[in-house]
Amino acid sequence: MREKRRAKRVKEKAEVSITLIHQDDLRAGSKIIHHFTKDISLGGIRIESDTFIPVNSMVKIKLRIGSPAKLISALGKVRWIKRLQEGLFEMGVEFVDTSQESVRILKDFIEKSIIN
Secondary structure, X not given: OOOOOOOOOEEOXXXXXXXXXXXXXOOOOOEEEEEEEEEEOOOXXXXXXXXXXXXXXXXXXXXXXXXXXXXXXXXXXXXXXEEEEOOEEEEEEEEEEEOHHHXXXXXXXXXXXXHO
8 A cells, every 4th residue: 555645754752742722612722731742754743642632723832852852843733633542542733834943853853763
C-alpha cells in the first residue's frame, strides 16, 4: 500500500502542552495537560491524550524535542480524533502556523531521527 502522507514521520514520545484557542463546547484558553506525541512530521503531530478535543478545534502547541531539548511553538488544527479506550484518545493535529525557527528545529530533528 502506498503512503499518502506528504511528510516523513518519526516516532517520538515527547511531552506536549496544548491550549485551546477557540471551540464553542470547551472553554477557550484552558490548558490541557498530560499529552504525549506518538509521531512527528513537518506537517503535524499525532498525540495521545486523556482529553477529547473536537475535530477542527484550533490549538496552540508547545513541544520540547531533541537533546538538548528545544522548544517548538505552533498553531494547529485537530484533523481527526479516535478513542483508544475509556478516557484515552489519539488525535492528529496539523500545523497551520509555525515560525521559520520552529520549522528549522523540526526539520533538523526529523532528519537526525531518520538517520539514527
